Amino acid sequence: MRKITAFIAIAAISFISVGCDRFLDIQPEGKIIPTTAEDYRKVLTSAYSKYPVHKSLTALRTDEVSIDENGMDFISYREIAMWKDSNNDPASTEFPWVSFYSVNFYLNQIINEGSKTMQDSPEMRQILAEAYALRAYLYFDMANLYGKPYNSATASTDRGVPINLEIDLEKVLKPSSVQEVYNQVHADIKKAEELMVEEKQPAGINYRFSKTALRAFQARTALYEGDWNQALYYAEQVLAVKGDLSNLNTVNTPPNHYASPESIMALDNTWDNSIKNLSFASPELISAYNATDKRFGIYFEKNGNKYKVIKGGSSDFRVSFRTAELYFIKSEALLKLNKLNEAKETLLKVLKNRYTPDGYTSVQNAVSPMDASAFMTFILDERYREFALEGQRWSDLRRANQKKITHTINGKEYILQQNDVRYTIEYPMSAKKNNPNL
Template sequence: MRKITTFIAVAALSFSSIGCDRFLDIQPEGKIIPVTAEDYRKVLTSAYAKYPLHRSLLALRTDETGIDENTSDFISYREIAMWKDSNNDQSTIEFPWVSFYSVVFYLNQIINEGSKTMADSPQKQQILAEAYALRAYVYFDMVNLYGKPYHAATASQDRGVPINLEIDLEQVLKPSSVQQVYDQVHADIEKADGLMTEQQQSGSINYRFSKVSLLAFKARAALYEGDWNKALGYSEQVLAVKGELSNLNTDGKAPNHYTSIESIMALDNPFNSAVQNISYASPELISKYNNAEDKRFKIYFEKNNNKYKIIKGGSSDYRVSFRTAELYFIKSEALVKLNRLSEAKDILLKFLKNRYSPAGYASVQNDISSMNVTEFMNFLMDERFREFALEGHRWFDLRRLDQKKIIHNINGQQYILLQNDVRYTIEFPKSAKKNNPFL
């Protein structure tokens, strides 16, 4: 992954060396205006490079982690772990807002202006496709941070986030509804789908969208919307062309590593070194594993005195946005919801054979065989918790499922996120509300 990071950094730096702001400034005098596909590829590379690290911060809100009070950066993160989103201490790191819209600005420039100035070519198509896909991804992430979880009955009334499709930085926009944001996400995905030329990106540029990662994105969006037929269909399409699983009985590499056979797209850094250094695996997370038979345990965690350090992430080598395992879980969950329990069990067992020792797998297989729908669904969600620990999924899974009660102990005091707590929807950042009266 260091090669990918270096590539992004070098491209962004080379771009900024001629003046990133100059390149995108619409004032012509003394400015450089992107025109060619090569120009706009640099703009797009900068958009990818600026994608926020919000998933790392989310790990501190979940039941995956505890926060180490003895670290120098503790004060910057403690209020995130307290779910304190209003009246924050000035030292508290804010969840990203401006950085999301900064990425959108680059993408709008590509879509609105690049579509006119780039000469027709497969390169132009691919650049526009990625721009639409990444813009959809921005709004999908934002609405799932700052909007209520998707419910078809209320989505048109639930507040989402402002949608900006123009280059004008002076616009002051009102939030759109959750439904409107999802509609925009789907509209951009469809635009991307019609333009995309790359089936899958190669290792060094696998942070970019492709046909396969776009399908994986469609499957995830359908999962969050509870559209089980689409979730099933999209997951099956991905698995038909990218169904490989890492067998942890023979491969000791973490399946979320960017070079893993499972990697579909590696843009997000869901557990960066800053958050790794101030956190540890929660006792609840550790208790979910059979540490003798589950091959993930020693790859994910390392004993450190009486706690477990998380070694699954912490560097850019563990960038992951979509990987094959997720599609197995989406397919299995969709099959359960469509009353096809036997098939749901089969697809999960195919996956689990690659995660447990032979003895462990035999035991799990025996347990699953007698499970009813409720029991299997609970087991499936526990397996999802185990598999995707610290990959940025847990907060969103908690939101869309039972919004359980979580307790964090910090500085000798107990902080509680109640079941169905309003804080499962993150408040707009204070700085954003200061600059936009409509928020």
């Protein structure tokens, strides 16, 4: 255990590279312990900047992309596309583990020590609120990588991930249940809610949590838990203060751009440039759009007989929450609460901004006779189109139908069967090797 905690300590210390390299949890010669709000803001900025880039890795496991076998980084990523999580080639990239706990280390420092040393002020409360919110977000992401999809009947026995709320790097980490992880997520969200000062964050620093971003996070959490009343409540809370949609009939900027009128929080790099260069949009994804869908030309670009994804790959396209998602959550929650007509009206507000006028009329006509089952399928199909390569597809597949997916790599077919156990990603080999409790 000392081996992995030492590794975490080294990795965490290496994070201090964004204007706060003098700050450590221990005070060695020539270093200082952060004490002021300004100090802790720098530590928090470092935590934000090093938040793991993992959502583009999940795209390789979905039906969104085809991997380019001639790509420079093919060897690094091919086994992810094969759903091979054990006995990996040493050259294979692993899903993040140490980097999550390294960020967690600094959040614990802010929460446990910053609360004692910072003078009470709106800035101090905002910093603590963001630290709690980001820690909740971190454990939510980890639970949805390494834990089974939330199921209230089994969550208390389903294995989640270890929870560490202390600064002690020698603490032995043991897995908590999915329910325990979600309980911690809710506890941290509650603390963040009590302390949060900023209603919104301006473009440029909207990688930070705000009240609006926190409510969007609460809506997504409730969606994943199947708590439809809470999902509806928080979605409506967000849309009451930020309901803007980008009309793709009049603008050519992808709605996931950080400066889009839809942007609520722009932290996650959901389409890493190295994976963007390695991948093409899958034929299945391309065929999901029709000629009247304005998203197609903004999301994809023809490259020979294939299509490259152009909606991401730079810091301008970082996205964690945007308003369209809240309309989708509201629509799904209304549907589950047996309010089919309201659910349809809610989703159509988004689609009016995504299809040409003629295309929208066709969509309206198609949606009108749908029963609840057909409309649920339609919601998931539209989520596939709307949030392509934004890191949402893997979770949607996990919580919905866990469909069969086939990837062809080097002329060989690899199959993820329906309800395959590999819909839950194994702990990384390096983590298991260094900690026998995992």
